[in-house]
Amino acid sequence: MASFTSTLLFLATVLVGITPAVSQPDDPSGLTCNDWGESIEGSVSIVEGELGWLSCPLFSHPSVYNYTSTQSSGQNLFWYRVPEGQDLEQPIASSSRLARDRERLWLLPAAANDTGQYICMLRNRSSCTKIAMRLKVLRPDEVVRGNDCEPPVTVAASPVIIPLQGGKLVDCPDLQDAAAVGLLKSRATVTWMHIIPNSSIYHIMSQPRCRPPESWTNDREVKGVRLQVHVMMVTYQGLYICTVRYQRGGTMLSYSRSINVTAVNPPSMHKEPTILVPTREKVFTVKQDTEVQLLCKALFPYLDSSQWAMWWMVDGKTLDKVHDHHRFSKTTRKVKDDFGDRTEESVLVIQDFQAEDLKREFNCSVKNERGFETRRVQLVEEDDKEYDVYISYARNSEEEQFVLSTLRSVLENELGYSVCIFDRDSLPGGTITDETLSFVARSRRLLVVVSPGYASHGSQALLELKAGIDGMALGGHLRVILIQYKPVRRQGWVRELRRARVALALVRWQGDKSKELTSRFWKRLRVELPVRRVSGGEEGGKDVALMRLHSQNSTNSQTGLISDTVKHPHKVFNSAG
Ligand SMILES: *[C@@H]1O[C@H](CO)[C@@H](O)[C@H](O)[C@H]1NC(C)=O
Ligand SMILES: *[C@@H]1O[C@H](CO)[C@@H](O)[C@H](O)[C@H]1NC(C)=O
Ligand SMILES: *[C@@H]1O[C@H](CO)[C@@H](O)[C@H](O)[C@H]1NC(C)=O
Ligand SMILES: *[C@@H]1O[C@H](CO)[C@@H](O)[C@H](O)[C@H]1NC(C)=O
Ligand SMILES: *[C@@H]1O[C@H](CO)[C@@H](O)[C@H](O)[C@H]1NC(C)=O
Ligand SMILES: *[C@@H]1O[C@H](CO)[C@@H](O)[C@H](O)[C@H]1NC(C)=O
Ligand SMILES: *[C@@H]1O[C@H](CO)[C@@H](O)[C@H](O)[C@H]1NC(C)=O
Numbered sequence: 001m002a003s004f005t006s007t008l009l010f011l012a013t014v015l016v017g018i019t020p021a022v023s024q025p026d027d028p029s030g031l032t033c034n035d036w037g038e039s040i041e042g043s044v045s046i047v048e049g050e051l052g053w054l055s056c057p058l059f060s061h062p063s064v065y066n067y068t069s070t071q072s073s074g075q076n077l078f079w080y081r082v083p084e085g086q087d088l089e090q091p092i093a094s095s096s097r098l099a100r101d102r103e104r105l106w107l108l109p110a111a112a113n114d115t116g117q118y119i120c121m122l123r124n125r126s127s128c129t130k131i132a133m134r135l136k137v138l139r140p141d142e143v144v145r146g147n148d149c150e151p152p153v154t155v156a157a158s159p160v161i162i163p164l165q166g167g168k169l170v171d172c173p174d175l176q177d178a179a180a181v182g183l184l185k186s187r188a189t190v191t192w193m194h195i196i197p198n199s200s201i202y203h204i205m206s207q208p209r210c211r212p213p214e215s216w217t218n219d220r221e222v223k224g225v226r227l228q229v230h231v232m233m234v235t236y237q238g239l240y241i242c243t244v245r246y247q248r249g250g251t252m253l254s255y256s257r258s259i260n261v262t263a264v265n266p267p268s269m270h271k272e273p274t275i276l277v278p279t280r281e282k283v284f285t286v287k288q289d290t291e292v293q294l295l296c297k298a299l300f301p302y303l304d305s306s307q308w309a310m311w312w313m314v315d316g317k318t319l320d321k322v323h324d325h326h327r328f329s330k331t332t333r334k335v336k337d338d339f340g341d342r343t344e345e346s347v348l349v350i351q352d353f354q355a356e357d358l359k360r361e362f363n364c365s366v367k368n369e370r371g372f373e374t375r376r377v378q379l380v381e382e383d384d385k386e387y388d389v390y391i392s393y394a395r396n397s398e399e400e401q402f403v404l405s406t407l408r409s410v411l412e413n414e415l416g417y418s419v420c421i422f423d424r425d426s427l428p429g430g431t432i433t434d435e436t437l438s439f440v441a442r443s444r445r446l447l448v449v450v451s452p453g454y455a456s457h458g459s460q461a462l463l464e465l466k467a468g469i470d471g472m473a474l475g476g477h478l479r480v481i482l483i484q485y486k487p488v489r490r491q492g493w494v495r496e497l498r499r500a501r502v503a504l505a506l507v508r509w510q511g512d513k514s515k516e517l518t519s520r521f522w523k524r525l526r527v528e529l530p531v532r533r534v535s536g537g538e539e540g541g542k543d544v545a546l547m548r549l550h551s552q553n554s555t556n557s558q559t560g561l562i563s564d565t566v567k568h569p570h571k572v573f574n575s576a577g
Helices: 002-016 069-071 175-179 355-359 398-414 433-443 458-475 495-503 520-528 537-554 558-565 571-575
Strands: 022-024 033-038 044-047 052-054 076-083 098-101 104-107 117-125 129-137 158-163 168-170 189-195 220-223 224-227 236-250 251-264 274-277 284-287 293-302 308-315 328-338 341-348 364-368 372-376 378-381 387-393 444-449 480-483 505-508
Touching: 002 387, 033 117, 044 251, 069 076, 117 444, 129 328, 129 433, 175 236, 175 251, 189 220, 236 505, 274 364, 274 372, 284 293, 293 308, 308 328, 328 458, 341 364, 387 433, 387 458, 398 444, 398 480, 433 458, 444 458, 458 480, 458 495, 505 520
Parallel strands: 033 129, 044 129, 158 251, 284 378, 387 444, 444 480, 480 505
Antiparallel strands: 022 033, 052 104, 076 117, 098 104, 117 129, 168 224, 189 236, 220 224, 236 251, 274 293, 293 341, 308 364, 328 341, 364 372
């Protein structure tokens, strides 16, 4: 993939990009030359005193220039040098230290004064092409090293991936290139060294970071010139530095390269990507006229191809195909890499969220070679409601005591909900219809305590129930929950309740069994209520709650309490009277 991209880049530069400058070289035949300037492949660094080489960049992509075919078409390759601090191209005279082999110029070894610009030129009698590159010869102490014990390396580490428990035979980079050169008559010897990464939790401070093969266990070894890993372990990760040595005319020539070995999870059956967030149950709360961010998180198990994709769709269309695409943007980032199993996060940002957006289908999709998954993000509109819970019950009934001293008190004091109880009887007459509707509408949940007399005792409870059922029907921002204090025969329910019953949650009070906050009753009820954090935690709050349940039994008198159960009684009274 990487080499394909760089080929494209190169081709783009060669064929479509900048037109090469046409210059008049110092050439007696006076032919014009295509000058590609400095190579996009960057400069070359070699350690002083080490073996090194320059490859003419014209041949980096044989589909553009092929050394063999240029030679057969009568084109010759020439090397020039512009030494550091000068601006004159000088032909490079071949010597025993600077030698040419096909498209390469060898430094046997590199000297400090070799630093400069190098130009290779391909020329026949009628045409000429040239390209330049930089060479920097570094003193060993100028090379950045992780540890003093490491040999200096000027070339970026080659990545090598080995599955845990798996094996691999690893070559020292560029060894084949060097070995193919006739200039180096002797056979190469290669020494290896394992560098324990600074970040490794397995590193023991008293042990050196550079470990020669003599200190390795027998799950890996050096075989000839190669590194053989038999059974890959986490601790075998890190840099391996190989030093290649040649004997040439009584002198030793050498260079070093590094390999970055990474362990990945072994191949297994489960390689399909999975969406971790949103879960099927997760509902995102959104607010109109604000910027909304939707999070998608997915796990992509390690695969050799490392091809994976994560994208958003709105109503089945990719973001760029949506008519109001300017309102959408996304950012994707890797949040975790666990031996090649990557966890990726993609955030879809929606500007100025509108009511119509609630109806749209936002899907996050993931894909790799093995599978595909898509999931819709469920959205609900956040409402700025004043109360968490509105309790509706039959006034002056057996249930009143339960509602006021147990239900209300636990919800408010133990579970931290804001509770609204509206009492008609305490109001100084007049119609309170609008107030009832408005208080029900300002609540997130309507708790209906059903009793034989519910909604027949007076119109207040019935009104609350109707308001609740209407609120449910209109956009679903209010949820109605039924609480049964004592068994009630279904026939005794008002028509509205009988009709709605199927769609509603019913939580049953089971006498003393339900008194503990950890009982089924409170657990079920809390599932139906908006999410609230209880201070002190569930366990710590339990005993206190139990105590309160008991002590509250006798403290409240019916009439004294009712009016102050409305959170803002004054507001109610004022508007009603
Ligand atoms: C270069 O060209 C020669 C002859 O045209 C061909 O045999 C050889 O395979 C080519 N090499 C590459 C690397 O394309
Ligand atoms: C560069 O240095 C090498 C070795 O240090 C020496 O043999 C050579 O003559 C020098 N070349 C120039 C042009 O100074
Ligand atoms: C010189 O090389 C070019 C290709 O770069 C070729 O088109 C041309 O025919 C060659 N000229 C001669 C005289 O061989
Ligand atoms: C690793 O640790 C050594 C000594 O603890 C330190 O000299 C070196 O700079 C560190 N290397 C990196 C890459 O942080
Ligand atoms: C080795 O590769 C890992 C991941 O593949 C990377 O995080 C690390 O930086 C690399 N180390 C070196 C020294 O290149
Ligand atoms: C969106 O995801 C849901 C599953 O959550 C799926 O049923 C639906 O077909 C997906 N929509 C599209 C357009 O892929
Ligand atoms: C609570 O009141 C009921 C009757 O209303 C009574 O039977 C019970 O003993 C009381 N419990 C406590 C702890 O006071």
